[in-house]
Amino acid sequence: MRRLPVYLLLDTSGSMSGEPIEAVKNGVQMMIHSLRQNPQAIETAFVSIITFDTTAIQVIPLTDLASFQMVDLKARGVTAMGAALHLLADKLQNEVASTTPEQKGDWKPLVFIMTDGGPTDDWQRGHNKLKAVNKGLIVGCAAGHGADDTVLKQITNSVVRLDNADSESISKFFQWVTASISTTSTKVEESGKEVTGLEQLPPPPSKLVIIA
Amino acid sequence: MVELFLKQLLTEFNIAPGKASDNTVARLLHNAKINELTKSIIAAKKQAINIFYMYNETEAFKDTKILLPNAVSRKPYEYQFDLSCFPHIYIKEIRNLDKVGLSFDPASAKISGIPTSALSLDLQLFFTCGQEEEQLEEIKIIPFIVNADPKDLWLNKPSNKNDLFAKADSDKYAGTFLDKHIVVASQRGRSHAHEGLFRDDHFCTRKLPLDWEIIALADGAGSAKFSRQGSMMATTLIAESFHDEVLLTELSDRCIDYLTTAGTTTGQETSSAEEGQVLKHKSSIINILYKSVRSLHTTLGDFARQEGIQLKDLNTTLIFALVRKFDNGYLMLTFGVGDCPVSVITSDPDEVKLLNQLDIGEFGGGTRFVTMPEIFTNDMASRFAINRFDNFSRLVLMTDGIYDPKFVTENKLENKAAWDTFFADLDGQNEDNARVDFLRDERIEDQLLSWLNFWSKGNHDDRTLAIIY
Numbered sequence A: 001m002r003r004l005p006v007y008l009l010l011d012t013s014g015s016m017s018g019e020p021i022e023a024v025k026n027g028v029q030m031m032i033h034s035l036r037q038n039p040q041a042i043e044t045a046f047v048s049i050i051t052f053d054t055t056a057i058q059v060i061p062l063t064d065l066a067s068f069q070m071v072d073l074k075a076r077g078v079t080a081m082g083a084a085l086h087l088l089a090d091k092l093q094n095e096v097a098s099t100t101p102e103q104k105g106d107w108k109p110l111v112f113i114m115t116d117g118g119p120t121d122d123w124q125r126g127h128n129k130l131k132a133v134n135k136g137l138i139v140g141c142a143a144g145h146g147a148d149d150t151v152l153k154q155i156t157n158s159v160v161r162l163d164n165a166d167s168e169s170i171s172k173f174f175q176w177v178t179a180s181i182s183t184t185s186t187k188v189e190e191s192g193k194e195v196t197g198l199e200q201l202p203p204p205p206s207k208l209v210i211i212a
Numbered sequence B: 001m002v003e004l005f006l007k008q009l010l011t012e013f014n015i016a017p018g019k020a021s022d023n024t025v026a027r028l029l030h031n032a033k034i035n036e037l038t039k040s041i042i043a044a045k046k047q048a049i050n051i052f053y054m055y056n057e058t059e060a061f062k063d064t065k066i067l068l069p070n071a072v073s074r075k076p077y078e079y080q081f082d083l084s085c086f087p088h089i090y091i092k093e094i095r096n097l098d099k100v101g102l103s104f105d106p107a108s109a110k111i112s113g114i115p116t117s118a119l120s121l122d123l124q125l126f127f128t129c130g131q132e133e134e135q136l137e138e139i140k141i142i143p144f145i146v147n148a149d150p151k152d153l154w155l156n157k158p159s160n161k162n163d164l165f166a167k168a169d170s171d172k173y174a175g176t177f178l179d180k181h182i183v184v185a186s187q188r189g190r191s192h193a194h195e196g197l198f199r200d201d202h203f204c205t206r207k208l209p210l211d212w213e214i215i216a217l218a219d220g221a222g223s224a225k226f227s228r229q230g231s232m233m234a235t236t237l238i239a240e241s242f243h244d245e246v247l248l249t250e251l252s253d254r255c256i257d258y259l260t261t262a263g264t265t266t267g268q269e270t271s272s273a274e275e276g277q278v279l280k281h282k283s284s285i286i287n288i289l290y291k292s293v294r295s296l297h298t299t300l301g302d303f304a305r306q307e308g309i310q311l312k313d314l315n316t317t318l319i320f321a322l323v324r325k326f327d328n329g330y331l332m333l334t335f336g337v338g339d340c341p342v343s344v345i346t347s348d349p350d351e352v353k354l355l356n357q358l359d360i361g362e363f364g365g366g367t368r369f370v371t372m373p374e375i376f377t378n379d380m381a382s383r384f385a386i387n388r389f390d391n392f393s394r395l396v397l398m399t400d401g402i403y404d405p406k407f408v409t410e411n412k413l414e415n416k417a418a419w420d421t422f423f424a425d426l427d428g429q430n431e432d433n434a435r436v437d438f439l440r441d442e443r444i445e446d447q448l449l450s451w452l453n454f455w456s457k458g459n460h461d462d463r464t465l466a467i468i469y
Helices: A019-035 A039-044 A079-093 A121-134 A149-155 A165-189 B002-012 B017-028 B033-062 B190-194 B227-243 B246-263 B274-308 B378-383 B399-409 B410-412 B414-425 B444-451
Strands: A006-013 A043-054 A056-064 A110-115 A136-143 A158-162 A209-210 B077-080 B088-094 B102-106 B110-113 B120-129 B134-147 B170-177 B180-187 B202-206 B212-218 B319-324 B330-339 B341-346 B349-353 B384-388 B394-398 B461-466
Touching: A006 A079, A006 A165, A019 A043, A019 A165, A039 A165, A039 B190, A043 A079, A056 A079, A079 A121, A110 A149, A110 A165, A110 B120, A121 A149, A121 B461, A136 A149, A136 A165, A136 B088, A136 B134, A149 A158, A158 A165, A165 A209, A165 B190, B002 B017, B002 B033, B002 B444, B033 B088, B033 B120, B033 B134, B088 B102, B170 B202, B180 B444, B202 B227, B202 B461, B212 B227, B212 B246, B212 B394, B212 B461, B227 B274, B227 B319, B227 B410, B246 B274, B246 B319, B246 B330, B246 B384, B274 B319, B274 B378, B274 B384, B319 B341, B319 B394, B330 B341, B330 B378, B341 B384, B349 B410, B349 B414, B378 B384, B399 B410, B399 B414, B399 B461
Parallel strands: A006 A043, A006 A110, A110 A136, A136 A158
Antiparallel strands: A043 A056, A158 A209, B077 B110, B088 B120, B102 B110, B120 B134, B170 B180, B180 B461, B202 B212, B212 B319, B319 B330, B330 B384, B341 B349, B341 B394, B394 B461
């Protein structure tokens, strides 16, 4: 079975503490709950969560929606986004099956990177590794005023911005991520084609502005 | 015991050790009252610490994260609590479990049963710690998820019969084909049924003059708005285009020429002159077929213009096999554009042959459609094939809705073992025990249509399968 791998790279640095981190946890929960009602998504979408603060950790390996169980997230430390990109590259290499004459590999992955700040480590090293590995669509989300989108724009052509990192905006972002995963899982199943750009995803809600 | 107790007591009351106090302690060691008090105080302490342990174990148990694996509706579920770190904890009851149809056995600390409904809920574990009067009773909350069986999530909405180019959600046919039998079934995929969309696949089979017969299958592109019409027109029009005695007389003559020339050269050294002759007859046959495909393409273009739609709105693949039995065997003239296979299985020798070359998305730069002008280029000739078989056991045409789940990769279509598995599956070796009985001809088209409902995770495309046997 060809899986649709979805990686969520979530900023859990200190500035996310309080309302934002709670909204992120809630957002992921709601997303999983909603995707579980979609027959195409529950069969094809597999979700992994990588958090980055002072270090990057894959808190949930690539898991099917039916067995997915959310873990607690704590906000602390700085923003090691480079380490997260590096870890993502590793996981894309190890967790995503490629197509061979004997088997059909997974669909191209969907990656969402959400940050409310800017990288505090050598992000280019991680980015270079990722560039060599990634074949899927990466969507960057700069959440709130403090978010630095210049780095996100160098990582991907698909960047959206949230004006505020409050719970309402974050919840809207996850609703859009949910709709995007739904759309993609339907699309791959029906036409055998992956999405390649933001324009093929559902239109973002008004809180979310496409900036690249 | 008494001495230690007294010494600790003196320290507690800041009584400095000395000769007098030592003598007093020595004397009191045999005092009955002091002995009794010591015993009861030690007992009281023991009791207090036991109470502490009990509360402590309770708190620790409440704090421990217990992850119950998610359940799936209608799938047997079992979970064994591991209480090895909590020797005094006893789970007496789990409330809310009955809401999803599961039960809990306190003696074995095991949840089991078959969940009846999909639900997310908080389980309330009523547990005790310790015995008798010191027993504590508390509640621990554990979130629990029962997923829906994906099969239950698929809706089956009828397509709108009043829509433009409406077509039936399924179709089937059984009959004779030359001196053999044919059965065909076509079923709308779950992904289309879920949204009330039309079946995009289509098939058409016709008995033609001069003992020719044709079977055509088409898979309308999922991305094209009216591909349901495209596939219908492609199969029907191509079949009709051969309903022409003049054309078939010409075709039969060319085929006889071809068979005669090719027949005389088989197994011997062929001269280049003979080869040239074979090639000439081959190309005149292909030319006849080419004209029909070309004219189909033109008709589709005219139709699109008439309807004020774009030709690509009709995007569809097409495969067909035009077959006739000659004195020296069956001659199969085939054509294919797109990713649907035409395969022949012979029993002597025990072989499988793929008659057309597939346009495969990932390696071939995207699938091709009969609606695309670019297919009519130099390599167009390679889309046609002429094959002669003394006999064959099966001629099979299918859309990717069948081979994606059943063969997984295209190269397995040329693997005899994969075909053996496929025919065993058709013969009932599948989880639904759905069987197509090729030996008894009773409602075989219904059998095939129900077989098409097989369940395969992630594979819910339209399915069309034609078998000549």
